[in-house]
Structures are given as C-alpha cells and as structure tokens.
Amino acid sequence: xxxxxxxxxxxxxxxxxxxxxxxxxxxxxxxxxxxxxxxxxxxxxxxxxxxxxxxxxxxxxxxxxxxxxxxxxxxxxxxxxxxxxxxxxxxxxxxxxxxxxxxxxxxxxxxxxxxxxxxxxxxxxxxxxxxxxxxxxxxxxxxxxxxxxxxxxxxxxxxxxxxxxxxxxxxxxxxxxxxxxxxxxxxxxxxxxxxxxxxxxxxxxxxxxxxxxxxxxxxxxxxxxxxxxxxxxxxxxxxxxxxxxxxxxxxxxxxxxxxxxxxxxxxxxxxxxxxxxxxxxxxxxxxxxxxxxxxxxxxxxxxxxxxxxxxxxxxxxxxxxxxxxxxxxxxxxxxxxxxxxxxxxxxxxxxxxxxxx
Amino acid sequence: xxxxxxxxxxxxxxxxxxxxxxxxxxxxxxxxxxxxxxxxxxxxxxxxxxxxxxxxxxxxxxxxxxxxxxxxxxxxxxxxxxxxxxxxxxxxxxxxxxxxxxxxxxxxxxxxxxxxxxxxxxxxxxxxxxxxxxxxxxxxxxxxxxxxxxxxxxxxxxxxxxxxxxxxxxxxxxxxxxxxxxxxxxxxxxxxxxxxxxxxxxxxxxxxxxxxxxxxxxxxxxxxxxxxxxxxxxxxxxxxxxxxxxxxxxxxxxxxxxxxxxxxxxxxxxxxxxxxxxxxxxxxxxxx
Numbered sequence: 001x002x003x004x005x006x007x008x009x010x011x012x013x014x015x016x017x018x019x020x021x022x023x024x025x026x027x028x029x030x031x032x033x034x035x036x037x038x039x040x041x042x043x044x045x046x047x048x049x050x051x052x053x054x055x056x057x058x059x060x061x062x063x064x065x066x067x068x069x070x071x072x073x074x075x076x077x078x079x080x081x082x083x084x085x086x087x088x089x090x091x092x093x094x095x096x097x098x099x100x101x102x103x104x105x106x107x108x109x110x111x112x113x114x115x116x117x118x119x120x121x122x123x124x125x126x127x128x129x130x131x132x133x134x135x136x137x138x139x140x141x142x143x144x145x146x147x148x149x150x151x152x153x154x155x156x157x158x159x160x161x162x163x164x165x166x167x168x169x170x171x172x173x174x175x176x177x178x179x180x181x182x183x184x185x186x187x188x189x190x191x192x193x194x195x196x197x198x199x200x201x202x203x204x205x206x207x208x209x210x211x212x213x214x215x216x217x218x219x220x221x222x223x224x225x226x227x228x229x230x231x232x233x234x235x236x237x238x239x240x241x242x243x244x245x246x247x248x249x250x251x252x253x254x255x256x257x258x259x260x261x262x263x264x265x266x267x268x269x270x271x272x273x274x275x276x277x278x279x280x281x282x283x284x285x286x287x288x289x290x291x292x293x294x295x296x297x298x299x300x301x302x303x304x305x306x307x308x309x310x311x312x313x314x315x316x317x318x319x320x321x322x323x324x325x326x327x328x329x330x331x332x333x334x335x336x337x338x339x340x341x342x343x344x345x346x347x348x349x350x351x352x353x354x355x356x357x
Numbered sequence: 358x359x360x361x362x363x364x365x366x367x368x369x370x371x372x373x374x375x376x377x378x379x380x381x382x383x384x385x386x387x388x389x390x391x392x393x394x395x396x397x398x399x400x401x402x403x404x405x406x407x408x409x410x411x412x413x414x415x416x417x418x419x420x421x422x423x424x425x426x427x428x429x430x431x432x433x434x435x436x437x438x439x440x441x442x443x444x445x446x447x448x449x450x451x452x453x454x455x456x457x458x459x460x461x462x463x464x465x466x467x468x469x470x471x472x473x474x475x476x477x478x479x480x481x482x483x484x485x486x487x488x489x490x491x492x493x494x495x496x497x498x499x500x501x502x503x504x505x506x507x508x509x510x511x512x513x514x515x516x517x518x519x520x521x522x523x524x525x526x527x528x529x530x531x532x533x534x535x536x537x538x539x540x541x542x543x544x545x546x547x548x549x550x551x552x553x554x555x556x557x558x559x560x561x562x563x564x565x566x567x568x569x570x571x572x573x574x575x576x577x578x579x580x581x582x583x584x585x586x587x588x589x590x591x592x593x594x595x596x597x598x599x600x601x602x603x604x605x606x607x608x609x610x611x612x613x614x615x616x617x618x619x620x621x622x623x624x625x626x627x628x629x630x631x632x633x634x635x636x637x638x639x640x641x642x643x644x645x
Contacts, residue, residue, distance in 0.1 A: 310464070
C-alpha cells in the first residue's frame with residue numbers, strides 16, 4: 001500500500017513539475033533557451049519509446065533510431081507533397097508503426113533470441129542509413145520531394161493548426177506542443193503500464209516461459225509493445241523534423257541509436273522518469289561539450305569536446321558500476337535513508353520477526 | 358569470358374575479406390559467448406597500427422602481418438582484464454559495455470589522428486585478364502584469408518591449446534574441473550580474437566583507407582557473418598562468408614556497391630529468420 005501512495009505522490013510531482021515547465025518557461029526564458037528545451041522534450045519522447053520497450057518489455061532494440069528517422073523522413077516527404085500537416089503527422093506515426101509491426105512480426109514470431117534481436121535491429125538501422133545516404137541524385141524522389149541522400153532534406157515546411165494551412169505553429173508554439181506531447185506520453189505510458197496489458201508485459205520480461213504457461217501469448221504482447229514504441233519514436237521524429245526544418249541520414253546512424261540507449265541506461269531501466277532525466281542530462285552535456293570547441297592544441301579541451309569519447313566512458317562506467325541506472329539506485333538509497341530512523345524505532349519497540357533474521 | 362574470370366576473382370575476394378574480418382569475432386563469440394561490439398574498432402586499430410608503423414619506415418609487410426596483430430592483441434587482453442571479465446554471463450551488459458568501448462575508441466582515435474582518412478598505397482602491381490585489370494593485392498588478401506583459416510584449423514585440431522579451447526567451448530565447467538584455468542583461457546582467447554581482427558584491419562587498410570569511424574562499416578557485416586554461420590567457428594565463418602560474399606558481389610555487379618551491401622544485410626536477416634541457429638546449426642554440424 002505504501003508504494004502505491006508513493007506512486008501517486010511521484011505522479012503528482014511529475015505532473016506539477018511538467019506543467020510548471022510548460023507554462024512558465026516561455027514567459028521567463030530567452031527564445032534560444034526555449035528552442036533548446038524544445039529539442040530536449042522531443043528527445044525525451046524518443047527516450048520514453050525505448051524506456052517502454054526495453055525497460056518494461058525487455059526488448060533491447062539497438063535500432064530505435066530507425067523508427068525515429070522513418071518518422072522524420074515520412075513527415076518531410078509527405079509535407080512537401082501535401083502541404084497541410086494533419087495527414088503528414090498521422091503518416092509519420094503510422095508508417096514507423098507499420099514498419100515496427102513488420103519487423104516485430106519477423107523477430108518475435110520467429111522466436112529470435114535477445115542477442116540476435118540486437119544484431120538484427122542494428123543491421124536494419126544500417127540498411128536504412130546506407131540506402132538513404134546513397135539517394136543523393138535527382139532521380140531519387142517521392143512525388144515532389146527529393147530525398148537528397150547524404151545532403152538531407154532542408155526547408156521542411158513547419159506544422160500548422162489542423163485544417164488551417166496558413167496558421168503555422170511558431171517556435172514558442174513548438175515548445176508548448178513538444179512539452180505537452182511529452183507529458184501526455186508520460187502519463188499515457190503510466191496508464192498503459194498500470195493496466196492489465198502493462199502487467200502482462202512486465203511479467204513476460206521477468207519470465208517469458210512462465211507467462212506463456214499461464215496462457216498469455218508473449219509473441220503478441222511483445223509485438224504490440226514494439227509497435228507502440230515504434231509509433232512513439234516516429235512521432236518524436238516528426239517533431240524533430242519540425243524543430244530543425246531539416247533531416248539528414250545521420251538520424252538513422254549508430255551514434256543516434258547509441259545515444260538513446262545511453263539515456264535509458266543512465267536514467268534507469270524499468271522507470272519512465274529516469275530515461276527522461278537521463279535524456280535531458282545527456283543532451284545538455286552534449287550541448288555543453290559542443291559549445292566548448294577545441295581551440296589550439298590544448299589536449300584537455302580536445303578531449304572534452306570529443307563527444308564519443310565521453311559517451312563511451314559514461315556507457316562503460318554505468319554498465320560496470322551502476323547497471324540499474326541513476327533513478328532506481330538513488331531511489332534505493334533515498335528509501336533506505338527514509339526508513340532508517342523508522343526501523344531503529346521499531347527495532348527498539350518490537351521483537352524481531354523470525355523471517356527477518 | 359574475361360568478365361566471368363574477373364567476376365570470379367571479385368567474388369572470391371568478397372568471400373575472403375568477409376571471412377577475414379569475421380574470424381576474430383567468431384572466435385570470441387564461439388568460445389566465450391561474448392558479443393564484442395567494439396570488434397569494428399579493433400579492425401580500425403589494426404589499420405592504424407600498420408599505417409603508423411609503415412610511416413616510421415618499417416617494411417609494410419612486417420607492419421601489416423606482425424606489428425598490427427601484436428598491438429591489437431595486447432589491447433584485447435587489456436580490455437578483457439579491465440572490462441569484459443566482470444561481465445561474463447551477462448550477455449546484454451557485455452554488448453552495452455563493448456558498445457561504450459567502441460565509442461570510446463572512436464573518440465580516442467579521432468582525438469589522436471583527426472577525423473580524416475589516411476591510407477597506404479597497396480603494394481604489388483596489377484594483373485590483366487583480357488581487357489580488364491585488377492590489383493594483385495586482391496590475390497594477396499585471398500591468400501591471407503586462406504592461410505589464417507588453415508592456421509586456425511591446425512591449431513584447433515592438433516595442438517594442446519586447441520584441445521583446451523575446444524573443451525572450454527563445449528563445457529566450461531567440465532574443463533575447469535579437469536584443471537583448465539578458465540580466466541586464463543578467456544584472456545588468451547580474447548587476445549587471439551583481437552589479434553586476428555588487427556591483422557584483418559591491417560591487411561584491408563590499403564584497400565579501404567583508415568578513418569576513426571571505419572569500424573561501423575565492418576561491424577554489421579562481421580556480426581551477421583558470425584551469427585549466420587552459427588556455432589562452429591571455422592565451417593560457420595566459411596559457409597556464411599561464401600553465401601554473403603557471393604550475394605554482395607553479384608548485387609554490387611548488378612547495381613551499385615551500396616545496394617550490394619544492402620542486399621547482403623537483407624539476405625542476412627532472412628537467413629537468421631530461416632535458420633536461427635545459423636548455417637552450422639543445420640548443416641556441417643560436426644565441423645570445427
């Protein structure tokens with residue numbers, strides 16, 4: 001019961017903090033800070049997509065950036081062809097979801113094990129990267145949209161209010177949209193995980209054979225989880241294409257996939273708030289490191305500006321030293337600290353129970 | 358006719374290079390069940406070791422065939438002792454840690470060598486078949502691949518080290534009970550796997566050039582070759598390389614090199630779906 005009340009407290013805290021960020025930031029912050037925060041929010045949605053399928057579903061997908069990139073490209077291409085953003089947004093969610101369904105069917109119904117799953121998703125990401133990267137020529141186009149190959153697609157038209165082509169959403173509007181989407185995603189996932197479906201997927205993560213013997217079909221449950229994750233990542237990609245008005249094949253790249261995994265592992269598998277915090281923290285670190293461009297031959301500055309080096313060290317350190325991630329580990333310490341005086345008191349008053357010994 | 362001969366050489370070369378880049382990984386994966394995602398970076402380090410040694414005036418053959426494997430082998434042993442040994446039995450965590458290692462090595466080499474392609478020109482001249490011309494170095498790569506595979510076969514089949522290795526692969530607990538020291542076997546295995554990767558990276562360096570992120574180009578190909586091959590190290594690597602190398606080269610010939618690679622990766626996914634245990638899970642089961 002106690003953990004239940006803690007949960008509600010936590011949910012309320014997240015809700016209040018989220019609403020505060022949503023409402024207050026544009027009033028008090030400069031526009032460049034708002035712009036920076038917008039990308040954090042968008043990436044946090046991407047982090048949540050992997051938090052769901054890896055942290056709760058137990059599916060380690062090395063290619064979450066494939067769905068992200070597909071979403072971004074779908075939006076861009078559809079936008080050039082249609083010009084009104086309602087249908088492109090829907091497509092940017094549905095196409096990655098459909099792709100995830102196809103890939104997931106292949107993987108889960110083939111009963112491919114965890115490790116192979118990682119390698120297959122990695123391979124798919126590389127296929128997409130290689131294919132899109134090589135479409136630079138003018139002969140590669142879908143409708144009026146040129147794919148651009150390694151140059152990417154610049155000048156993507158921004159989102160508009162559904163149904164009204166001329167009411168374009170401005171930078172501040174993007175911030176509201178991204179933050180609100182993140183909050184909706186977070187609470188939506190909490191609801192999903194509290195439902196019967198959520199309990200079953202966690203059960204499958206814990207012991208697939210047992211869940212199967214109890215009469216659940218793990219393949220179907222994993223597939224649905226995977227598709228939801230793909231759709232979320234696609235949606236994040238759609239927002240990302242809007243944020244910079246630009247997409248390039250690097251968003252399919254391994255570096256992007258590695259980042260998503262680092263967010264989740266730093267924040268903590270099996271939590272939702274952890275990956276959000278991990279994502280924002282790492283993104284902030286990336287910006288800080290990138291701003292600190294190497295000047296001259298100062299080797300320290302050169303190392304600090306070298307993002308892969310720092311990320312590599314972070315990833316190794318977390319796997320070896322904090323494998324559960326920050327939020328669960330800190331939560332444990334916090335819980336122990338909170339309980340400590342209570343336990344001392346109860347020990348003094350009551351005889352110890354046998355099974356505690 | 359000339360075209361057929363040329364295509365045959367190209368296909369053989371594709372098979373040989375696939376076998377060469379995957380065999381180090383196959384040994385590490387087959388023996389230790391460790392997925393080493395930093396494999397591509399081991400190849401990259403081998404390339405750099407060869408290029409640095411050559412630019413210091415050492416003979417190119419010596420730096421490719423001796424120095425590069427030794428340097429990368431030592432790095433492999435250090436990695437095993439400092440990172441991998443804490444993670445045995447935690448397959449997913451090993452994948453993540455070696456991915457971190459891969460990023461770290463990419464960052465480190467970028468900091469040292471800069472983000473540019475360096476190369477050494479391929480030694481040996483070229484051979485003509487009718488109207489076509491190809492580099493003799495192609496034949497050298499094929500020869501190295503054949504020699505490496507033959508050497509592994511000989512070591513595994515006829516030496517004490519090979520016996521211990523096969524025993525540890527089949528049943529690590531039993532091998533330990535019979536007096537083998539598994540940590541030592543694992544460290545040696547990882548070192549040998551890394552050394553072979555270094556050799557492959559060095560031998561392929563004149564063909565592709567070396568740059569810090571070249572590992573990405575290698576890692577997916579070598580992984581699918583190893584997984585497509587299945588549990589047996591030699592016959593698995595060989596059969597999967599033969600299959601994927603042919604597909605890659607024929608598709609490249611018909612379209613572009615990029616789509617050749619895409620065809621290879623797509624074929625691999627289909628193969629893993631059809632034979633989850635790899636080729637040697639179904640065929641050649643008694644091979645090494």
